[in-house]
Amino acid sequence: PRRQQAPGAVLDACFAEAGSTSVVSGGLARAVTRHDLMTGTEDVVGTHDAAVKCVEYDEETGMILSGGWDNKLKAWDLRLPAERRCVAQALLPGKVYSMSLSAAGGARGRRLVVAMAGRAVHVYTPVGLTLGGAPELARESSLSHQSRCVRCLPDGSGYVLSSVEGRVAWEFFDTSEEAQAKKYAFKCHRAKDSGVETVYPVHAVAFHPWGTFATGGGDGLVNVWDGAHKKRLYQYPAYPA
Numbered sequence: 001p002r003r004q005q006a007p008g009a010v011l012d013a014c015f016a017e018a019g020s021t022s023v024v025s026g027g028l029a030r031a032v033t034r035h036d037l038m039t040g041t042e043d044v045v046g047t048h049d050a051a052v053k054c055v056e057y058d059e060e061t062g063m064i065l066s067g068g069w070d071n072k073l074k075a076w077d078l079r080l081p082a083e084r085r086c087v088a089q090a091l092l093p094g095k096v097y098s099m100s101l102s103a104a105g106g107a108r109g110r111r112l113v114v115a116m117a118g119r120a121v122h123v124y125t126p127v128g129l130t131l132g133g134a135p136e137l138a139r140e141s142s143l144s145h146q147s148r149c150v151r152c153l154p155d156g157s158g159y160v161l162s163s164v165e166g167r168v169a170w171e172f173f174d175t176s177e178e179a180q181a182k183k184y185a186f187k188c189h190r191a192k193d194s195g196v197e198t199v200y201p202v203h204a205v206a207f208h209p210w211g212t213f214a215t216g217g218g219d220g221l222v223n224v225w226d227g228a229h230k231k232r233l234y235q236y237p238a239y240p241a
Contacts, residue, residue, distance in 0.1 A: 004035050004042065012054045016064070016078075024064050026052025032066045032076060045076050046086050054099035058126045060110060063087070065126065067096030067114055073122075075129050090133035094118040098149045101126075104156030111136070111173060113159045115147040121161065123173060142169050142185060151205040151213070153227075158183075160213060160227065162202035166190045168215060170227055184230065189217030 008029035016022035032045040048068035056065045064076040075088035094117030112124045123137035145165035158172035169185040189200040200218035207213045220239040
């Protein structure tokens with residue numbers, strides 16, 4: 001296996017495109033970096049003023065999207081010279097904690113969901129970001145505590161958001177009353193012992209293409225859910241840490 005050393009802790013990474021041997025990473029070094037896994041070379045795509053918490057690659061536009069602890073969302077086009085690669089930048093109301101780019105988007109295109117400090121949630125389209133930077137939707141999380149992870153639904157209709165308080169919310173982009181009536185939240189990753197309940201943060205959410213999803217909590221457990229039917233399908237044995 002090939003090993004590449006980053007100048008600081010890596011907080012997120014993704015493949016630059018489907019089937020590609022290039023990976024894009026971001027982390028405490030404040031840089032968005034592209035790594036070629038075949039040659040072992042790397043180059044800095046661009047920088048933030050603080051740590052880069054999240055990176056995504058949009059295959060439709062060929063852009064790299066990065067969110068940082070400098071309260072900024074940036075879009076990068078690798079086809080341009082280094083000094084012109086940052087094609088869009090949006091100032092956010094808080095630090096970026098998690099981002100997710102939908103695999104589908106219908107007529108409106110793919111959507112980028114950004115979960116931030118202060119329970120803020122913004123929804124962008126990559127094209128819309130380059131045309132002005134204004135979010136398509138600006139919401140406050142329906143959960144009462146800090147957001148931990150956000151992941152888009154496979155069909156592009158909404159997203160799942162987890163929090164530090166052992167809760168997960170199922171949300172929709174459609175703002176109609178009918179669609180919003182379908183959203184819900186549920187408790188998970190909690191344990192009771194002698195009448196005392198311990199609540200764990202939900203650190204990770206991951207979807208299967210068929211629509212089921214898994215959550216990973218601070219309790220060392222991974223649960224698999226059927227979100228459409230609101231039930232747990234399976235719980236894996238606890239991990240040691």
